[in-house]
Amino acid sequence: MPPDPFFAGPGLDRADHLRADPVAILALLCDGEARELVWDNGAPAIDEQGKLRWGPIVGDPPLFLGFDGPSPRFSSLPDGNAPIDARAHFQLLSQLDAAEAPTFAAALSLANWHRRHGYCSVCGTVTDPNRGGWSRKCGNCGAEHYPRVDPVVIMLAEHDGRLLLGRQPHYPPGRYSALAGFVEPGESIEDAVAREIKEEAGIAVVNVTYLCSQPWPFPSSLMVGAHAEALDDSLTIDTNELDDARWFSREEVVAALDGGPAASFQAPPHSAIARTLLERWVDGLK
Amino acid sequence: MPPDPFFAGPGLDRADHLRADPVAILALLCDGEARELVWDNGAPAIDEQGKLRWGPIVGDPPLFLGFDGPSPRFSSLPDGNAPIDARAHFQLLSQLDAAEAPTFAAALSLANWHRRHGYCSVCGTVTDPNRGGWSRKCGNCGAEHYPRVDPVVIMLAEHDGRLLLGRQPHYPPGRYSALAGFVEPGESIEDAVAREIKEEAGIAVVNVTYLCSQPWPFPSSLMVGAHAEALDDSLTIDTNELDDARWFSREEVVAALDGGPAASFQAPPHSAIARTLLERWVDGLK
Structure with missing residues (x-):
């Protein structure tokens, strides 16, 4: 049987139940095993073995991506003003290890959604990341917005x-x-x-x-x-x-x-x- | 074999190729066969036979839903300030003819999306219906927004x-x-x-x-x-x-x-x- 499609597969343990618990997420940020995704030119950075690059936690990354074994994984939002170069990102796929692809896909989709959803579609007010970055919340009208799929x-x-x-x-x-x-x-x-x-x-x-x-x-x-x-x-x-x-x-x-x-x-x-x-x-x- | 799921089925001919042609849509609005969907309490109105109710064109309805045979079908946007009563709308389904359900679903989803997407998520500016109501366009930053599925x-x-x-x-x-x-x-x-x-x-x-x-x-x-x-x-x-x-x-x-x-x-x-x-x-x- 041919392989499953690229990008399909389990990826990280998303630990969805923790997203509504900002205290738990804060504790995970301070966990010695916590790692933060490295970005390069608006996409998750890939090393020479085709693996995603992770570094120490810097500041207060708003995206909680889940766990790799015991290690909590976070991401900042890449520079919101840089244009998204989908063609360049697409070229990266030939270097990317298939086992890393689900995490690459989740992080890139989520980051690109945040970049284009800084304002509330209901009332036009600036919104803030919520639920470990898996939604955005409007402080004016209370609307909660979820990433598009x-x-x-x-x-x-x-x-x-x-x-x-x-x-x-x-x-x-x-x-x-x-x-x-x-x-x-x-x-x-x-x-x-x-x-x-x-x-x-x-x-x-x-x-x-x-x-x-x-x-x-x-x-x-x-x-x-x-x-x-x-x-x-x-x-x-x-x-x-x-x-x-x-x-x-x-x-x-x-x-x-x-x-x-x-x-x-x-x-x-x-x-x-x-x-x-x-x-x-x-x-x-x- | 059991029936297909409710709401599945072809519905109207969506005539997608006309959406980018505002002159063609305006001509269809003036067509003697054109009909406009009647709304009742925030949902498409249903008659005693379980069929959707259609009336004459009133004003300039922004949604071009497609064709029923030769008849172009349009819809206005129901009152944007009324709360959406999903539970009441759900109760309507027991009265709705299954053949009408795909059109009911398209009109209701589209109308509810417009109600909650009046502002550009990229820059916070008010947006306008575009492509016969199948997108909204921001006059400030130029972003085009498509209905969520x-x-x-x-x-x-x-x-x-x-x-x-x-x-x-x-x-x-x-x-x-x-x-x-x-x-x-x-x-x-x-x-x-x-x-x-x-x-x-x-x-x-x-x-x-x-x-x-x-x-x-x-x-x-x-x-x-x-x-x-x-x-x-x-x-x-x-x-x-x-x-x-x-x-x-x-x-x-x-x-x-x-x-x-x-x-x-x-x-x-x-x-x-x-x-x-x-x-x-x-x-x-x-």
């Missing part, structure tokens, strides 16, 4: 043994990947899969099945991987969303995953759940 | 042929239902299922499998239904979250779904995905 469906539509893959304008040359889009209010996962394939490629699908999921911290998506059966293969491509979309045979997908000179397209990178979906399809697991 | 895992943990169900403090007397909790940043669906069961009931699970999903507009959840295998049945209940949690046999679940005098607990209502999960489990579909 935005579900995105990403799916393989299949017809007559071939898969539908598309190219977004920002992809590297030759890259094709699974179609994807945000789940909207009032939609199930299955409804969102059908709507997105209809919108982007003009085809109707049935029998949507779930495959696997992955957090994706650019900035805060939950990628929900699925498979669907297309009722026909006649494409009407939404050129606002896609440069191109095509049907690929099993042999073409195998060659692309192998990455050799016979490949007719460039497969998504190892960190992307789209690649996991293709690997599972090739393995016959759909 | 908050993924929640809801799951049946099974051990030795019995299911783990719990009672939240606000449940009606005798009610037990599936454990549930929000997916957090940096988590896959499978990771969230395992963490929530561990936190609330103290047991470890393996082999998490997805079952079905449902939008839940109180205010904006995406319920993700799952099954998991518990490694043991020795419970440590988090009494901050749950009044109680117990293991129930197949016979007890069948009796509760039947609702007769033999039931040892009260099953969740028809609108809740938790009931769909129980129905599917009983049917052996897991």
Whole structure:
């Protein structure tokens, strides 16, 4: 069986029950085992072995990320004025040990959410970190705001043994990947899969099945991987969303995953759940 | 096969491609077939047949919900100062035709999101509806904000042929239902299922499998239904979250779904995905 998607996995023990207890969190900050995440250019710093870098506690870091064994783990908020360079952060993934990826994802998503949620959406007042950094609270109207997790469906539509893959304008040359889009209010996962394939490629699908999921911290998506059966293969491509979309045979997908000179397209990178979906399809697991 | 979860289904044609075209939306507002959703006490109004009530266009409703056949459908934002009475809205579901439920969910989630997102979270400035009401835009810093969809895992943990169900403090007397909790940043669906069961009931699970999903507009959840295998049945209940949690046999679940005098607990209502999960489990579909 192919590996689980990158970024999936248990990560730290989040010790959720401590978040509402500021005295307990303060005590953990003073624990000799406590460590603080090191940031570099707006992302968690990675050492030469692909591990996250941790240092001594400096000041009063507002994010309590959880425990690594007995060691409490904290993070400051990186400089709020630096632009978020998602492309540079994405490049880091090739250096990151998969076992560290869930913690990288949690810290980066949480930090980016804090950067863009300093004000109360209900009344416009400045808010403060709360619950060990897992929410923000408004001192004016009392509203409590929680980090966003935005579900995105990403799916393989299949017809007559071939898969539908598309190219977004920002992809590297030759890259094709699974179609994807945000789940909207009032939609199930299955409804969102059908709507997105209809919108982007003009085809109707049935029998949507779930495959696997992955957090994706650019900035805060939950990628929900699925498979669907297309009722026909006649494409009407939404050129606002896609440069191109095509049907690929099993042999073409195998060659692309192998990455050799016979490949007719460039497969998504190892960190992307789209690649996991293709690997599972090739393995016959759909 | 049991029915799909309430609130799941196609609903209106959302015509997403028109949202970025304010001239097209204005033309649709002047279309003789255009209709506007009627609101009652902060929720979409329901007629005696369980259908949503629609009236003529009044003024300039900011939400473009999509098409019902050739008829463009719009909504105003209900009075922003009235408190949201989620409990009263929930009571409406017993009167609502299932075919209308996806549109009810989309309109209610979207309206409630607008009510609580009048200010820019980045800079604190008042924002305006944008993209036919499917986003809000800040005129000061330029940030665009999209409606929240908050993924929640809801799951049946099974051990030795019995299911783990719990009672939240606000449940009606005798009610037990599936454990549930929000997916957090940096988590896959499978990771969230395992963490929530561990936190609330103290047991470890393996082999998490997805079952079905449902939008839940109180205010904006995406319920993700799952099954998991518990490694043991020795419970440590988090009494901050749950009044109680117990293991129930197949016979007890069948009796509760039947609702007769033999039931040892009260099953969740028809609108809740938790009931769909129980129905599917009983049917052996897991």
